[in-house]
Amino acid sequence: MPLIEFTEKGLYCRQGDFYIDPWKPVDKAVITHAHSDHAKWGHKYYLCHTFTKPLLQARLGDNNYQSIEWRETITMNGVQVTLYPAGHIIGSSQVKLEYNGEVWVFSGDYKTENDGISGAFEPVKCNVFITESTFGLPIYQWQPQESIFQKIRAWISKNKEEQKNSVLIAYSLGKAQRLLQAVAPFNETVYLHGAVYNMHQAILSTGIQLPPVMRVNTESNKNDYKASIIIAPPGADGSSWMRRFLPYETGICSGWMQVRGNVRRRNADAGFVLSDHADWDGLLSAVKATGAERVYVTHGFQSAFSRYLNENGIWSAEVKTEYGDEEEEKIIEETNTGSAT
Template sequence: MSLISFTDHGLYCSAGDFYIDPWRPVNHAVITHAHSDHARWGSAHYLCHADTFPVLRLRLGNINAQAIAWGDPVYKNGVKISLHPAGHIIGSSQIRVEYKGEICVISGDYKTEADGLSGNFEAIRCHTFITESTFALPIYQWEAQPKMFDSIGQWISNNQQNNTVSILIAYSLGKAQRLLQAITPVTDRIFVHGAIWNTHKVLQDHGIPLPNVQRVTPEIPKSSFNRSVVIAPPGATESNWMKKFHPYKTAVCSGWMQVRGNFRRNNTDAGFALSDHADWQGLISAIEATGASKVFVTHGFQSVLSRYLNEKGIEAAEVKTAYGEEDLLLTENPDEA
């Protein structure tokens, strides 16, 4: 592939001399979204979407960054760069790169179902498409968001009837904000872990329309949490921080909960298969909609997806990257901003 190459620093456009989501420090980094496996500290200059910018600053510090809107082109050495909605989390973008008639789109992470918060995924016609494959197995077929939110709301209501606190385990950037749409029809007594509060406050101050929540602090009496909802990052489940909420029930919100028994292995009471990634059919439909003649498959079930695409007559190849699977919900540091 001539326009984008795969290097030990990340995806590189030599014509424009920039990297997309580099995993090592570079001079010019174009960022798809602010999750830590795609946005890393140390680069001299960052380009990102306007809604990604405040969270990038929160997580990486006082970086040198340029924030742009979706569809607004930036030119570097004659290479046209533009950002387009990925639907993964707030501000998440696909990167469209065009040079001398060749178009490559780097998806980052994405989902095709509109969630009312992250921007609707936009299929972009291109010659080459670089796609994630986090949930690239036919078993992963998500329920529609309204139905999933109804299930979460009912679980909370049942806990309220039993004077039990409902603790939802969710990644602090993306899932935590999305879940508020399921919680607010049931209660306005919503508490969040400090890591989630930091992200929530930055997004609210930026103008993202999120409901008000309350940060969990040591000064809050235990009785205040009765019948409430608490959103906590994965790492908090193994900490003493949880003790203040007794009696409580926990539910993991992750696409991995699609597999029966996963919530029991994670020592929780319930699991909701709510994912910020495309499911199997979402991946296939997104790839086909690009019309790409060449597809590179990264992080996830690369071999399954690339083999399927090749069998369908779409040339595909696997690529190893340093991107992780944050939706695994097992390793996020509860103290991370």
């Protein structure tokens, strides 16, 4: 019997009688991170990392939460469950299951470059590895984070010289916090959309230190912003909320910006290839580092990535899940919705 089964509710461990990131309500759920495609409302019990708990509380309200640290093991019906850093966002974790000498690992979402705030991705030796493949094509190759930060800072400096505001479009949980690191050298207060600000406050409650920010006041007008830096979620772009920042330029931060046409399609002034997911090389290095005999590939370009693994001597199969509708998968189309969330 496999240690993890792929069911209509999600990834199920029958031996332990719990699910990992289930997309339908269950009794017991182990949660890899707080993005809404992996953390759903309605479970009776949630197990997550310590940093993830306040984020789940902010998004899902009060529930029966239990939190543990990375590399801390608890036993659920004889199955040993351990969380390891995934490097995706703050608190994001891989889930290691061990039972009768067999080890399975579910990666959740992850990136292999250490972004300085999310915890460095840590490969875990296992028999079976279940990996995401959001950017599982060779075209997706990321530059080092600091190189992207330098491009963002140069763009902001140009905007300041032209007396324009700089509006960075980025997901409210994950990328927005990385951008605060990018703009820190300007040594000024950064303005946040309400959705980003709410996540900022939840993260501060974990004890993590972040640069000073100010929430955009709903009563504010364009006279309140002069060559300022603003961070907003994809849904805010193109909405009436943006008018108060005129004159401004927008910079979309997404792995999808690797494809140059996406910048034009979004009518963005700039596109920065900043992703919270592993690129092609990162995915390959992660898979090889686990030493897994079998690899299941979930959301993204799972067909192409799985086929490549098989052609290169690593047994692999595709798995259909309901993940991928949270950040990178939707950032392009959500930019047109006008939603403020």
